[in-house]
Amino acid sequence: QSVLTQPPSASGAPGQRVTISCSGGKSNIEIHTVNWYQQVPGTAPKLLIYRTHLRPSGVPDRFSGSKSGTSASLAISGLQSEDEAHYYCASWDDKMNVVFGGGTQLTVL
């Protein structure tokens, strides 16, 4: 059971906007920043969003992050077939240190 809860799956058609949620608690998301990673099957994860809303160089601005209270969200606009992957949220937890969400598999219809 992951400390951070994500929906197991999400989907959208090309060009649409999709949001993936990450639910945590008072000891993690509410008081700490959130990171998001993208993982294409068979490859290493790639940093997508850090410090809740910042994008590393090279990540398109179609990807955006936010949080409110004990939940965080990753939004992907202008969905493309190459966005099909697993997405993981992560944060610091005051009891468990670094924690990851269970992951969300995004399907582009």
Added chain:
Amino acid sequence: QVLLQVSGPGLVKPSETLSLTCSVSGGSIRSNDYYWGWIRQPPGKELEWIGSIFNTGSTYDNPSLRSRFTISVDTSKNQFSLKLRSVTAADTAVYYCARNAYESSGYAMNWFDVWGQGILVTVSS
């Protein structure tokens, strides 16, 4: 461009000790801007952070795994290592090493910005 390369055995017998090494190239492990971390992923499952180490040897680790893991750093070789004792089938996973950036205000604000390719370690007799 920083690259991380994991090396170690792909097959380990139950009850033995797994040893993995991550070699860093294109950057110095002595940099004070980064910790260096280990993350694993059982087949078909989510990511699990194991722990991270600074160039001084200072570590942060996963409390639920602490008793069996040891992370060390060798700045002369630009490498850091992971040892896992008394392995079982539940330790079968892809093991990743990663560069662990953090904010100077505190390690709690940290993220993994460069990842190695990962190595599948299978525990089986």
